Amino acid sequence: MPEFRAGSPEQVAYLDELMEAGLLAATGVHGLYARGRIFEHVRLRFDALVSRTAAPESPEPLCFPPVVPREQLETSGYLGSFPHLAGTVFAFEGDEKQAAAQHDLASRHEDWSGYQTMSEMVLTPAACYPLYPAIAARGPLPEGGLTLDTGDAYVFRREPSNDPARMQIFHMREIVRIADAETVVEWRLGWRARAEELLRGLGLELELDIANDPFFGRAGRMMAASQRDQALKFEILVDITDPEPTAIASFNYHQDHFSGLYGIETADGGVAHTACLGFGHERIVLALLNTHGLDVAAWPGEVRSLLWGPEE
Amino acid sequence: MPEFRAGSPEQVAYLDELMEAGLLAATGVHGLYARGRIFEHVRLRFDALVSRTAAPESPEPLCFPPVVPREQLETSGYLGSFPHLAGTVFAFEGDEKQAAAQHDLASRHEDWSGYQTMSEMVLTPAACYPLYPAIAARGPLPEGGLTLDTGDAYVFRREPSNDPARMQIFHMREIVRIADAETVVEWRLGWRARAEELLRGLGLELELDIANDPFFGRAGRMMAASQRDQALKFEILVDITDPEPTAIASFNYHQDHFSGLYGIETADGGVAHTACLGFGHERIVLALLNTHGLDVAAWPGEVRSLLWGPEE
Numbered sequence A, B: 001m002p003e004f005r006a007g008s009p010e011q012v013a014y015l016d017e018l019m020e021a022g023l024l025a026a027t028g029v030h031g032l033y034a035r036g037r038i039f040e041h042v043r044l045r046f047d048a049l050v051s052r053t054a055a056p057e058s059p060e061p062l063c064f065p066p067v068v069p070r071e072q073l074e075t076s077g078y079l080g081s082f083p084h085l086a087g088t089v090f091a092f093e094g095d096e097k098q099a100a101a102q103h104d105l106a107s108r109h110e111d112w113s114g115y116q117t118m119s120e121m122v123l124t125p126a127a128c129y130p131l132y133p134a135i136a137a138r139g140p141l142p143e144g145g146l147t148l149d150t151g152d153a154y155v156f157r158r159e160p161s162n163d164p165a166r167m168q169i170f171h172m173r174e175i176v177r178i179a180d181a182e183t184v185v186e187w188r189l190g191w192r193a194r195a196e197e198l199l200r201g202l203g204l205e206l207e208l209d210i211a212n213d214p215f216f217g218r219a220g221r222m223m224a225a226s227q228r229d230q231a232l233k234f235e236i237l238v239d240i241t242d243p244e245p246t247a248i249a250s251f252n253y254h255q256d257h258f259s260g261l262y263g264i265e266t267a268d269g270g271v272a273h274t275a276c277l278g279f280g281h282e283r284i285v286l287a288l289l290n291t292h293g294l295d296v297a298a299w300p301g302e303v304r305s306l307l308w309g310p311e312e
Helices: A009-020 A037-057 A070-076 A096-107 A131-136 A181-201 A217-229 A257-262 A281-292 A301-308 B009-020 B037-057 B070-076 B096-107 B131-136 B181-201 B217-229 B257-262 B281-292 B301-308
Strands: A024-026 A033-036 A060-063 A067-069 A087-092 A116-123 A146-156 A169-179 A206-210 A233-238 A246-255 A273-280 B024-026 B033-036 B060-063 B067-069 B087-092 B116-123 B146-156 B169-179 B206-210 B233-238 B246-255 B273-280
Touching (some): A009 A024, A033 A037, A037 A146, A037 A169, A037 A281, A037 A301, A060 B037, A067 A070, A070 B096, A087 A096, A087 B116, A096 B217, A116 B087, A131 A146, A131 A257, A169 A181, A169 A281, A181 A233, A181 A246, A181 A273, A246 A257, A246 A281, A273 A281, B009 B024, B009 B281, B033 B037, B037 B169, B037 B281, B037 B301, B067 B070, B070 B087, B070 B257, B087 B096, B131 B146, B131 B257, B169 B181, B181 B206, B181 B233, B181 B246, B181 B273, B181 B301, B246 B281, B257 B273
Parallel strands (some): B060 B146
Antiparallel strands (some): A024 A033, A087 B087, A146 A169, A206 A233, A233 A246, A246 A273, B024 B033, B087 B116, B146 B169, B169 B273, B206 B233, B233 B246, B246 B273
């Protein structure tokens, strides 16, 4: 079993409260929940608010499922940085006799992993990852580059925990800019301000920070330090429950990492750069419920009107 | 590799057409596509139409992610019937040295499956499966039973093909009734008529049929015959592309299968029965595009107004 990240007493109490109120329901696996009516409704209203906020730049939706080609994970370098977070899809390829043996073991909840073979698919590690090879396949970028939208996408992170803010599979909505370096850097700064305004408008108390990803192992600590030094990643954090603030949105500048891997060129043949911003939907809903209370009808009028429109 | 189901020339030509028009985009894996702006827009408008159609009975949304506990797959009997369609989630649990070895193999696209261990999660095989243990955990049903709604859920089927109507992961919206046998049977008939009306309203030419699932192996042929004889499953089919019609919606009566497995009782202590109806979102979009053409703006006014409302 992977390391279990035990939630703080406050985090566990918040999870219990959410389950009692029917906002989330347990499945028996840590970090895997069903979303109840109100939770899902708020989540979709927030998603619609992101759509309205992004509308002026008309990002192109390109919506990938929760599994993507294994080859992309192998090529992206993700397994060097985050081997502990990746999930791979295995499947059965045997005959009837093997199927019967597998079924017998599984029915007794014994080990049937020997009958499963690695498929050509993995769980989607980040919403924007599959966009880059898809855009590279189109040839050089159009003049001015591209702005893309992953839509309401699922991503997988192998991090079992009973902190409700740490789910093993959750929604991430990403907007992605692919263009020359200057355009991309400016775009990321603009969106950081716009996202901050959007989230403050929802009554959340934010902190902004330069961030680093949870790279694996000793070599990973160096990668994290370098990412931090170069300020490649910003995060917006909220105090959902003690002890530490939780990132609910992030702004990543990948420089030419993805365009180099897949060969994405600007219209004039230069090296493309890429940046993305991501909203963690479930965490934002958790932050809203914690800030304004579990009774959504009693939320402040200005928050309700931002999410539901003035008529409701 | 699992059996590859080669599409007919018509199916492959339709897939090419969809890709050229940007409705779908290839990922390099058969049956795994990105959905472009128009495809996803139509899909979400259809999902909203299902919500409006179901609204009079106020189904309770209970939204599960694309992965669910492995234990449920083991308990449900799915591996006896459909071992070839299931997907399991594996992950890395090793140390830094093993992570480096895994990464080296993966970077060269060699076999790194030996570093992956079976996790406690599997890909969701059907949208309604995780509902039954969740409802059982609540205790006896309320008076009159329950009607539930999976929302816009992903399901996984290991069926690589270049027929666009056969995807390996796709959306299934299910409405589920859990109550006494008589109520459930009547409910299923009512919804069959309502779904038929809804889909005919969208200009689709439908066939109704008693159906059977693609059970595995020789024993499976008997299961399929029995399912057919008892008329446990109805399907609505459409001719998307030659040669055979494709099921776009189905209506399953499970009798007491799931309630027996998990122990779901009616309010008066009787045995609960269950039934579900499912809409296959991607197939419905494919059927609409094939019937009315790839230019959505030129679709018949009554179809557009059903999907987008009269104002657009």
